[in-house]
Amino acid sequence: MSVDATPSDGTAAEESAGQSPMNTVLNAVSGYWMPVWAILVFGFLYAPIAVLILFSFEQGTFSGFPWDGFTMQWYVQMVNDDRLIQSTLNSLYVGAFVTTGATILGTLGAIALVRGSFRRKGLFRALVIAPMTIPGLILGIALLLWFNMIGFNTSLRTVMLGQLVFVTPFVLITVSARLRGFDPELEEAARDLGASKWQTYRRVTLPILMPGIISGALFAFTLSFDDFLIAFFTSGVENTLPIYIWSKVQHGTDPVINAISAMVLLFSISLIVVSELLRQR
Amino acid sequence: MVETHSRTDTIVRTILDRVRESNSFLVTGGPILLLEVLFFLAPVAIMFYIATTGMESLALTVDFGLSNYTAVYTRAANRVAFINTTLIALVTTATAVVVAYPFAYYIARFGGKYKNILLVLVMIPFWTNYIVRVYGWQIILGTQGVLNGLLVSLGIINEPIGWLLNTKFSIWLGLTYLWLPFMILPLYTSLEKLDESLIEAAYDLGASRREVFKRIVLPLSIPGLVGGIIFVFIFSMGAYIVPAMIGGGELFVGTRIAYAFGIGSDWPLGAALGSVLMLIVGGVLWSLMGYTNMEEMF
Secondary structure (H helix, E strand, O other), X not given: OOOOOOXXXXXXXHHHHOOOHHHHHHHHHHHXXXXXXXXXXXXXXXXXXXXXXXXXOEOOOOOOOOOOOEOOHHHHHHHOOHHHHHXXXXXXXXXXXXXHHHXXXXXXXXXXXXXOXXXXXXXXXXXXXXXXXXXXXXXXXHHHHHHHXXXXXXXXXXXXXXXXXXHHHHHHHHHHHXXXXXXXXXXXXHHHOOOXXXXXXXXXXXXXXXXXXXHHHHHHHHHHHHOOHHHHHHOOOOOOHHHHHHHHHHOOOXXXXXXXXXXXXXXXXXXXXXXXXXXXX | OHHHHHHHHHHHHHHHHHHHXXXXXXXXXXXXXXXXXXXXXXXXXXXXXXXXXXXEOOEEEOOOOOHHHHHXXXXXXXXXXXXXXXXXXXXXXXXXXXXXHHHHHHHHHHOHHHHHHHHHHHHHHHHOOXXXXXXXXXXXXXXXXXXXXXXXXXXXXXOOOOOOOOOHHHHHHHHHHHHHHHHHHHHHHHHHHOOHHHHHHHHHOOOOHHHHHHHHHHHHOHHHHHHHHHHHHHHHHOOOHHHHHHOOOOOOHHHHHHHHHOOOOOHHHHHHHHHHHHHHHHHHHHHHHHHOOHHHOO
């Protein structure tokens, strides 16, 4: 029996494969429950997002039924919120630094991990991957204690350092996947033809790695832009966008948050679409 | 004479090669290593240390002892928080496996040309700010929320359901929601690599669907499954946003820690709670890391 790649064909093929009537029924059920399940899971994943966007246009101050009418006033309020603008700028500023730093360190680290041959590589791998598996809460408080101990005043600068710690491993993973996929002989050929080590990196390695590096960079930016926990503990008195949203959420429901959410979502979607287009090249 | 010369030459070259190699490692691997040692290893180590000190009127005192560590267990609120958190994390992980497995399997095997689009659709929520998404659930689940409003207006229920928000139920739902993509993506990566012909061969040899799943699909998806379990369990154990926003007053480790660093202003106790949590996280990583490959997960 052959299972074709398209859903309908796959189902049909499985149904025809069943020998006894019992099997046919079972196969029919199993052929259909999975797409239904997939739709339900998508519904689950998008439910809160859809609700937020919907209610960002609702007139009533309380986000619930019945529907009171269409309005753009929450978006107008959002645009006129100075603290919101300031915290968004802060987030972009932090994000730009973290993205640059994480992309450079992560790419170099990926080269060391994939190309390097040295003892204790396992230890190196564990140390550069572990930070992305540690809950942000632990990293946040540990960094707060550490900055306090070594006498760093917490500010946006400490947020950048803290975010670098867990963002860089994600870039490293993304780039090393790309690096593993390409033939080292290309580099060797360049060296044989007289290119210096630096020239080889610049003219051969880097161009091939570029899609991986760019999607890693976008990943890094998103992680930095969305990070709440590290910033919450290490930003001192300064606000990033997630901290601002958090402080607003603490004061109860407010339709302006819906409008902000819709914008944040739109932003994420455009980033991920760009990233995926690059990855699939 | 010539021979010894060439021999020293080889030795010199070997040494030079070694130096060059370690140099290139210092350039490539050095910076990230320095970063992680200075701002990951050192802070975590310091956290374990601070937990042994005391705090008086907002200043740390050099008053060593294990009293903060023992307070994690002896103080009822902390103990209950750890029990609640572990149980909810376990249930969340199990739920995520049950929800994500068929989903990932379906996309990986039958997604066809839509695979990539479907995968992007999974990743969009994953890339969207999580405070915002949890806030969305707050709007849905409240007593006057969207879901209750809908059910009442449809006549399915008369009174709004109260336990949807600010309960263990909502923590479980919120955590499952938040970490589900961390289960789906590694599972998908594993299942996508699965060789179709193995399954066909098993069917040809007369295996039932159940047998094919148990003896081929499941064993080959172990790396993704374990990777997903690691992420979902660890992130649930360390969750703060969900219990703080939609968890009501339920005792949870994350909110206890944030409390100790905030209004509670007892950093050493917070550090002790964080250290115990870190030990649990480390233990899970240590025991399960070998069954998966973190580098090929995303």
